[in-house]
Amino acid sequence: MKTVAIVSRKGGAGKTTLAVHLAVAASIKGKEVAIIDLDPQASAAGWGDSRTTETPAVVSAQAARLPKVLETAANAGADLAIIDTAPHSETAALAAIRAADLILIPCRPAILDLRAISDTIDLVNLAKKTATVVLNAVPPRGSLADEAVEAIASYGVTVAPIKVGQRAAFVHSLTTGLTAQEYEPEGKAAEEIQQLYKWMCKQLKM
Ligand SMILES: Nc1ncnc2c1ncn2[C@@H]1O[C@H](COP(=O)(O)OP(=O)(O)O)[C@@H](O)[C@H]1O
Numbered sequence: 001m002k003t004v005a006i007v008s009r010k011g012g013a014g015k016t017t018l019a020v021h022l023a024v025a026a027s028i029k030g031k032e033v034a035i036i037d038l039d040p041q042a043s044a045a046g047w048g049d050s051r052t053t054e055t056p057a058v059v060s061a062q063a064a065r066l067p068k069v070l071e072t073a074a075n076a077g078a079d080l081a082i083i084d085t086a087p088h089s090e091t092a093a094l095a096a097i098r099a100a101d102l103i104l105i106p107c108r109p110a111i112l113d114l115r116a117i118s119d120t121i122d123l124v125n126l127a128k129k130t131a132t133v134v135l136n137a138v139p140p141r142g143s144l145a146d147e148a149v150e151a152i153a154s155y156g157v158t159v160a161p162i163k164v165g166q167r168a169a170f171v172h173s174l175t176t177g178l179t180a181q182e183y184e185p186e187g188k189a190a191e192e193i194q195q196l197y198k199w200m201c202k203q204l205k206m
């Protein structure tokens with residue numbers, strides 16, 4: 001089983017959005033997927049409750065239980081675990097970072113968000129791991145994304161080659177327990193997630 005942690009000390013960066021979209025992308029490809037929601041606000045778990053299908057499995061857990069929960073998922077035959085985290089719990093973020101084969105830091109291409117990622121990168125460094133920033137909610141026009149890539153490079157972390165746009169389908173789909181791929185399969189949001197998922201699989205060698 002491969003494990004992906006989605007972390008950012010900044011609320012609203014897109015952790016839950018990416019977690020559920022990447023999980024469904026894997027499910028669509030026939031993978032057994034578990035989303036592990038470490039956020040006490042339980043947004044991913046709530047989304048899971050509002051789904052009419054059982055896949056992907058969504059489990060709400062506490063950081064201290066993470067190794068055990070991952071072991072249970074692996075024993076149950078999961079191919080992939082995606083850990084969604086809370087912005088304000090350093091303990092939970094560190095637990096997720098330590099457990100992960102791949103660490104993704106969603107970040108909006110805006111100055112306050114870019115400044116805030118140094119906190120998240122410090123945690124990754126503390127665990128002696130490396131992470132990749134995924135630019136999220138990138139406006140369709142303008143140079144914000146390019147400027148963000150430059151700013152992130154100065155922190156010494158890489159940026160994923162696939163950027164996720166600011167798109168209504170990401171918002172609307174979640175309110176009905178779906179993801180963009182299910183809500184609007186031919187849309188741009190679905191296409192971006194498909195590309196990001198492909199890139200993620202390559203990183204994970206799966
Ligand atoms: N790419 C995107 N396009 C449009 N809205 C987005 C996008 N990513 C996130 N959002 C919206 O931004 C808000 C915060 O996203 P969320 O995934 O909950 O962030 P986090 O889990 O990091 O706090 C939500 O309302 C979500 O629908």
Ligand SMILES: [Mg+2]
Nearest residue numbers: 015016039043
């Ligand atoms: Mg969240």
